[in-house]
Amino acid sequence: MELTRRELVAAFLGSAVAASACKRESAPRAPIPGAVVDRAVELGHRLRGGPLPRAEAVEPVDVLVVGGGVAGLSAAWRLKGAGVKDVRVVELEAEVGGTSRSGRNAVSAFPWGAHYLPAPLEDRGPVVRLLREMGAVAGVDAQGLPTFEEELLIQEPDERLFYQGHWYEGLYLRVGATPEDLAELARFDARMNAFAAARDAKGRKAFAVPTALSSDDAEWTALDALSMAEWLTREGFRSARLKWLVDYACRDDYGAVSEHVSAWAGIWYFAARQNGQGERSEGFLSWPEGNGRLVQQLASSLPPGAVSRDVLAHTVTPGEQGCRVDALDARTGQPRAFQARQVVLACPRFIAAHVVEPWRRERPSWLGAFSYAPWVVANLTLSSPPASRGFPLAWDNVFYESRSLGYVVATHQLLRQDERGPTVLTWYLPMAGADVKAEREKALSASYADWEALVMADLRPAHPGISAQAQRLEVQRWGHAMVRPTPGFVWGPERRAAAQSLGRHLHFAHTDLGGLALFEEANWFGVKAAERVLAELDVRSESWL
Amino acid sequence: MNKTLLYITVIVIATCGLVYELVVGALASYLLGDSITQFSTVIGGYLFAMGIGSYLSRYIDKGVAQRFVEVELAVALLGGLCAPLLFLTFTLTDLFHVALYGSVIVIGTLVGLEIPLLLRILKDQLKFKDLVSQVLSLDYLGALAASVAFPLLLVPKLGLVRTSLLFGILNAGVGLWSTWLLAPLLGNPLRLRVKAVLLTVLLVVGFVLGDRLTTFYEDQLYADDVVHASSSPYQRIVLTRGKRGFSLFLNGNLQFASIDEYRYHEPLVHPAMIRAGKVEHVLILGGGDGLAAREVLRYPEVRSVTLVDLDPAITGLATRYDELARLNGHSMTDGRMRVVNADAMRFLTEGTQRYDVVVVDFPDPNNFALGKLYTTGFYKLLKKRLSPDGVAVVQSTSPLFARQSFWCVEATLKAAGFWTQPYHALVPSFGEWGYVLVAHEAPGFHRPLPEGLRFLDMATLEALSQFPPDMGPMPAEVNRLNNQVLVHYYEAEWRRWN
Incomplete structure (x- = not known):
């Protein structure tokens, strides 16, 4: 189905944006260089194809963490903290971080997903520990509450x-x-x-x-x-x-x-x-690369070589002495296999249900309760900050009449007086419709040219002339960006059932187990799964939770 | 046709024509300075354009009366709006010269069409010799009226914006009554009447709002003659000269007046210089006019002065503009000076060298970007770059006009871990002005004040740290990057005085 430009904008961002953007559209402009940059969709769909080849040689490892997002990296970080040496993290993408990934160009680092962390209220738990490790905690005040380095607060x-x-x-x-x-x-x-x-x-x-x-x-x-x-x-x-x-x-x-x-x-x-x-x-802690900074901190705490990227783990088979994990090298297609004493499966439920071998035969009863909102995130590089009427450019800039969440300015936190010069805007669109499957198909059906039209239509009413400042646009589609806390889900039985370990060797970690897609949840469940592993390995270590 | 009315028309047209010329000429002198050049080029260009108009009149063959009314309405629109539009162009764009000479040419051309067309309309009513004599004499009479009224009545009472709008209204009035006066010669007077009425309404609305427009523009206007004006990517720089010496304005805000700047710069620099353990290496943040540097360079022990100012246009002016260089004692070309055009916050973040004295002389915190330079975040960077027995001083706005702002700066410096000593001085051009002296620990006195100061001596210095009750300490929140309370205090406090 071919939509007109105006119908496209109305379909994704609402009719108010369509009306005001099309009113302002002048002569057609040269297209903005850019691309849709995600590839996870194709990789992930390989899981649903026929049987995949299995490797003959099996790599032994004490603990294998499947998934290099915040939950998986937090699990590995916790294990490192307890002195467990033989830990491997396998990640399907070319970079770790999951939805907290970040990018960088000549102008600035920028987030591809999560971009801030509310400053923790109390001086306890793994998040404050991580922040302290990265030098973000300035001290504690008279009430014993943590204070944070001023340049990191928004x-x-x-x-x-x-x-x-x-x-x-x-x-x-x-x-x-x-x-x-x-x-x-x-x-x-x-x-x-x-x-x-x-x-x-x-x-x-x-x-x-x-x-x-x-x-x-x-x-x-x-x-x-x-x-x-x-x-x-x-x-x-x-x-x-x-x-x-x-x-x-x-x-x-x-x-x-x-x-x-x-x-x-x-x-x-x-x-x-x-x-x-x-x-x-x-307030809030943020960095130009968003929560990518936290990912970097977690990853840098691990020994070199602990993380293998471009590894698509497709089958986890629990056994008597541990788990066998079969995988593919995502670049070469070569099969790989691991025999791990303990496995932390740090991926969302809809993947886990495909990957855990017994669940392939019998679909877990909790699976239907988990639903995930698709998101689209675009990073737009501009030659100079956008001009605007009224209150000056802020960190978070929101459009009242649009279905997008507006944009965040990556260079906002730079310590400088002179705010001119190029910048990167990170634009967020949650696909918030009721039917997540339809929303996902809608998000994936739009072409780069469509996204360019959508992003610019959203920005143009607030920033006439922004098209002339645009230098590059990159678009990331997240098919399953956030677990949705639909009514009855957070305190329902399915979420808790899904968090139970399968036997003594396979443990689960992901933000969806908390019911909310947030750094603190992912980190909590990663650390928690790692502490179960420590208990199974008989490693004594005081809980970080 | 009523001749008396026609003659009045001629006088009004002539007066309007000259008023536009004077408005544009005066505006160019106000905004660009160098009034001789501005008036010469504007008057010359305008007369030349009138010549073009007269020449072009030959190509109008049919419907002369219709064209005459249309020209009147066009002159009313463009002439009437010329002052507000030129101000707007000056304030918002870099295209002022284009707009200035463009409007001179267009308005001049239209005005040049008026008299030839009128002569042709009247040619059947009068003998040629009478026609020429009457119309031209009335034309010159109107010019006299305009040139007398403009400086004596119009500019003082109405200002430039409302003067131009008022004469636009008169011009539109001429257009309107011409539709009756020339009715027999017009095909369809009704359409012209509607246009004329709409135009008049537009100009009257502009005239009524003129006061507000003028308030908007008055930041760009100066009481004294403008001797230099330029725009950098950062700000508009204007130097004026008047009875009390010359003054520097950045974005319309007074930075100094030569008559009393010593009363600002001596207290800014010397308390820190005499209390620092050493004064070998001095850092000045802001202060691109070189006047603080002049005070610093009075001390022979000074080996290097690093001046960090964002704007090369202002440091360039302080280096090369004769009168300014004389006023700052040629400090900018002193062998000990190093001028760095950089962002002060980045300069502090990126380097490591420590300085014995740091003079922080930024513009007042009237926006979020400047507000950052008054936060604990900034002062912690400053603290890292100050020698163990070094002393720094921060210009801290007026403790009288913006009392809470001043004490907020003081509280913020304390929160950053500094020992602080607030003080103030009276600078007539500014009013009561405030400073905060800071150090790692309470410093002693290490050297005498230099010879030749006009305001400071030790007894005066001691008195400066006494605050009368209306400027005394008051509670204020600490200004941080993530709250920027100072910008809010500052805006609320200065609004009361302006």
Whole structure:
């Protein structure tokens, strides 16, 4: 089906963007050089083909970590911390990091996915340990709470919102808000602060990072049964602006609108990362390459040669003494095999269900509960920062009337006064429709020329003339970027069932086991799986969790 | 046809024509300086363009009256909007010269068409000798009226923007009443009338809003004569000269006035110089005018001065512009000077050399980019580059006009781990101005003040750290890269005074 340019923009970004972008489209411009850069789709689909060749020679290893994303690298990092020497990580892609991967060009490093980490509230757990290892923790304050190096905290101005020709400070659209709107916002903030301060009889936060530390009292977990949109209605929140803010939050962290996100997860976004006074402790940590910096820190902690890239592990067969893992060299097609005493399978459930040999014969019952939002991320290199009307260029720049999340400026955190010169914008589009399969097909069907048209149509109303500044555009499609915390999922039985080890030699780690696609979850489950491995190997080490 | 009305028309046309010429000439002198050149080129170009217009009138054969009204409306539009549009071009683009001479040529050409066309319309009403005599004498009379009213009445009462809009309205009025006056000669006067009315409404709206437009532009206007004006990628640089010496403006903000700059620069530099353990290597951040360097170079122990300023245009001006070089004592060409055109924050991050004295003389924190230079993040970098017994000083805006901003800078320096000593001095051109002296630990006094200072002596210096109650310490948050509270304080406080 051939869509007109305007229909294309309307289909992906909404009719408001289509109307204002097409209004501003002047003479046709030369195409922007660039490409769609992902390749995981083709590689991953090999898993679904017929039987794959098996290697004769088997490489023995103590611990094999399958998957070099944040969960897998965190597991290897934890094992290294306990002194386990013989650890291998195999990664299907040419680079580690998964959805926290980053890229770099002559102008700047830039993220391909996750791009910030909320500064941890308390001085405990593996994330603070990692941050301390990388020199990001400046110290602890009088209350014993961690403080972070100033240059890593997101600099002001951090957020702005574009609405009808003008940029405004912050992410709540205050301009034109009625007193009723503002009263609802204040009531909503008060509710979220109360949720943030709430603790159960055991002293656990009602909403904690990671989710595993949250209270399991029904008082709060009951919220998981209804959608965030239903909760808003039930509590009498009717303001369209507030609904927008909540939807934005759900799209930002979960890749879905509030109708498809559980109220528990929706509230978690606003309540888990603050202290109950609406203060987000020290704010957010970010780097030009986004969470790619955290990936680099995890990877650099491992001994040289510990990570093998371009290795497609396709079959994990648990046995009496360990697991056999069959793989392909993704470049040459040559088969490889490993015999590991312990395996950490650090990949999402929809892959695990294909890879674990017994599950191929009998589909695990929990599989249907996991659904994943597709995302598209584009990095646009510009000859100079985009010109704009109203509040100045911020770190996060959001379009009120678009289905995209706007863009983040990779050079924002550079320590410099003079902000002119080339920069890279990272543009995010969560495919937030209800039917993830249809959304995935839609994302994969668009060509580079389509993505170029979409990205520029999104940016042009806010930045007339930006086409002339554009130097290169690269587009990454993520078919399964984020697990969606749909109603009933986070506190449902399937998620917990999927996290159980299979026998004594095969353990699972991935952010989807936490129900939320976040660095802290991936790191938590990676460390947790590694600690199960340590227990099986009889290695004594105090828990990092 | 009513002759009296026609004669009035001639006078109005003539007055308008000259007023546009004067508006454009005056605007060019205001904005570019060098009024002799500006007026000569504008008047010459305008007269030449009028000649083009007169010549072109021969190609208008049919519908002379219709064309006359159309020319009136075009002159009303372009002449009426010339001042606001030229200001806008100057403020927003680098195309001011193009716009200036473009408007001179176009308006001049249109004005040049007016009288020949009118003469042809009237040629059947009068004998040739009477026609020429009456029209031309009235034309010159109108010119006299304009040239007398312009400096005495129009510019002082209305300003340039509203003057140009007012005469645009008069011109549009001429167009409008001509549709009645010349009705017998016009095919379809109604359409012209509608156009004339719409145009008049547009210009009247502009005139009513003119005050606000003028407020927007007044940053670009200076009380004194502009002797140098240039634009760099970073800022607009203007030097003016008047009764009280000359002054430097960056983006319309006064940087110094030669009459009292010593009252700013002596307190900026000497308290740090006399309290530092050594003064061999001095770093100046900002201060591209070379005036702080002049004070530093008074000390014979100084072996090197590194001046880091973002803008090569300003350091170049301080080096090569005679009067400025004289004022800064030719500091920029002193053998001990090293001028680095770089981003101060990057300069501190990328190097390791330590300095005995650091003079931090940035513009006030009126935007987020400048605000970064007043954060703990920046001051920690500064601290790493200051010798163990070194002393630095930070220009910290006015403790009177922006009291919380001043104390915010002080609190931020303390939070970065510095010992601090706030003080202030009265600089008439600026008002009460504030500084914060900082060091790793409380420094002693290591050398006397140099000879020849006009403002500072030891007794004065001691008094400068006394703050009267209306400027005294007040609570302020620490300015960090991730909160930039200072920019918000600063904006709120200065808004009260402006």
